[in-house]
Amino acid sequence: xxxxxxxxxxxxxxxxxxxxxxxxxxxYKIGFAFPYLNQKNLQHAHSxxxxxxxxxxxxxxxxxxxxxxxxSKAQLWHMKPILYANLITAYGMLVSFAMHGYGFFSxxxxxxxxxxxxxxSYQFYITARSSFNLPGIKWMNLALFFNLLSSIGTLCLSYxxxxxxxxxxAYLASVYWYLHFQxxxxxxxxxxxxxxxxxxxKNIELIxxxxxxxxxxxxxxxxxxxxxxWLNLPLWIYIFVVIAALGQLLGLFIFFKSIAASRxxxxxxxxxxxxxxxxxxxxxxACKVSLQAGSTIPAISKFAFGFRPIVIAYLHLVxxxxxxxxxxxxxxxxxxxxxxxxxxxxxxIFVIGIxxxxxILGVQGIFxxxxxxxxxxxxxxxxxxxxxxxxxILLNISMIKQRKVNQF
Numbered sequence: 520x521x522x523x524x525x526x527x528x529x530x531x532x533x534x535x536x537x538x539x540x541x542x543x544x545x546x547y548k549i550g551f552a553f554p555y556l557n558q559k560n561l562q563h564a565h566s567x568x569x570x571x572x573x574x575x576x577x578x579x580x581x582x583x584x585x586x587x588x589x590x591s592k593a594q595l596w597h598m599k600p601i602l603y604a605n606l607i608t609a610y611g612m613l614v615s616f617a618m619h620g621y622g623f624f625s626x627x628x629x630x631x632x633x634x635x636x637x638x639x640s641y642q643f644y645i646t647a648r649s650s651f652n653l654p655g656i657k658w659m660n661l662a663l664f665f666n667l668l669s670s671i672g673t674l675c676l677s678y679x680x681x682x683x684x685x686x687x688x689a690y691l692a693s694v695y696w697y698l699h700f701q702x703x704x705x706x707x708x709x710x711x712x713x714x715x716x717x718x719x720x721k722n723i724e725l726i727x728x729x730x731x732x733x734x735x736x737x738x739x740x741x742x743x744x745x746x747x748x749w750l751n752l753p754l755w756i757y758i759f760v761v762i763a764a765l766g767q768l769l770g771l772f773i774f775f776k777s778i779a780a781s782r783x784x785x786x787x788x789x790x791x792x793x794x795x796x797x798x799x800x801x802x803x804x805a806c807k808v809s810l811q812a813g814s815t816i817p818a819i820s821k822f823a824f825g826f827r828p829i830v831i832a833y834l835h836l837v838x839x840x841x842x843x844x845x846x847x848x849x850x851x852x853x854x855x856x857x858x859x860x861x862x863x864x865x866x867x868i869f870v871i872g873i874x875x876x877x878x879i880l881g882v883q884g885i886f887x888x889x890x891x892x893x894x895x896x897x898x899x900x901x902x903x904x905x906x907x908x909x910x911x912i913l914l915n916i917s918m919i920k921q922r923k924v925n926q927f
Contacts, residue, residue: 572609658712665704672697869910
């Protein structure tokens with residue numbers, strides 16, 4: 520039996536819909552009275568399920584898809600138990616965190632998800648060895664390494680929560696360790712690997728890609744310092760952090776320049792929506808790397824870490840505008856999401872919601888510097904959360920309808 524990639528894509532898009540629904544509930548609780556469910560517990564459920572049930576799940580499926588031509592049916596079939604196990608732990612974290620926050624079951628499911636990430640990393644490395652000639656494999660292997668490295672932060676957090684020995688700096692350092700190596704390691708390198716392999720499948724090779732890879736690979740670990748500049752790092756460490764930030768900025772510039780030089784737009788036929796979404800993703804990535812470089816300036820760093828709306832805006836920039844949209848457009852370009860009018864409309868509504876959400880969060884963050892409230896900001900953000908949810912509902916309905924059509 521063949522490995523049904525479209526089944527897994529449909530499943531992960533349903534998970535994304537659940538993530539969006541939780542976002543709507545949390546936004547409603549902020550703007551209006553809703554006594555049911557603890558907001559902090561919902562936040563933990565939302566973030567853990569977004570990472571495990573949506574992004575990591577989608578990346579695993581798409582990584583397998585990108586090397587499927589090099590793997591046998593048996594090799595692909597053997598990856599199914601890992602995907603199902605990851606799905607079970609993701610739903611376990613969703614329910615346990617929403618109901619009780621950090622506790623025995625949530626910590627147990629979180630720990631199991633780490634074990635599964637090790638399992639997937641080992642199996643992917645072993646089964647994809649025949650794909651080492653693909654240029655994106657080195658990006659993916661490093662993505663797997665950073666995913667495992669990020670688990671140190673999770674283990675530290677679980678230990679502190681279980682023992683109730685919370686020290687503020689240690690807690691924040693662990694949170695940012697996990698987030699950094701997820702966002703800037705696992706997510707970024709996996710997406711870059713997928714994109715490089717996609718170009719290679721279209722006979723497009725980026726000349727400067729190996730050099731770009733080295734810049735990002737060497738800068739990822741020291742760039743963690745960007746997340747903990749509030750620790751008053753020694754000067755020599757700060758210098759390494761600045762070099763890492765500038766290295767990423769240079770790497771992204773060379774990467775974009777190589778893409779432009781390859782004239783890839785002219786070499787393969789992409790739907791207009793795919794082109795627009797790729798430009799949107801590239802812009803989000805450029806903003807992300809530029810903001811990281813800017814945060815090395817002490818005055819800007821104080822604002823970035825001192826005001827919650829700015830932190831939330833940045834996290835959503837990386838999680839939604841870059842990672843989520845890229846994964847969806849990658850599936851769309853590879854026909855894993857069928858190009859129906861409903862799917863296109865859903866994508867457009869979803870991305871418009873993300874764009875406007877970033878604008879409002881950014882404005883809220885800027886105004887928070889002077890401790891000024893933005894009128895009706897919470898109500899507007901709730902409305903935008905509904906817009907993003909409605910776009911995903913249309914996308915999921917399109918996928919379900921297409922599945923029924925294919926059955927007849």
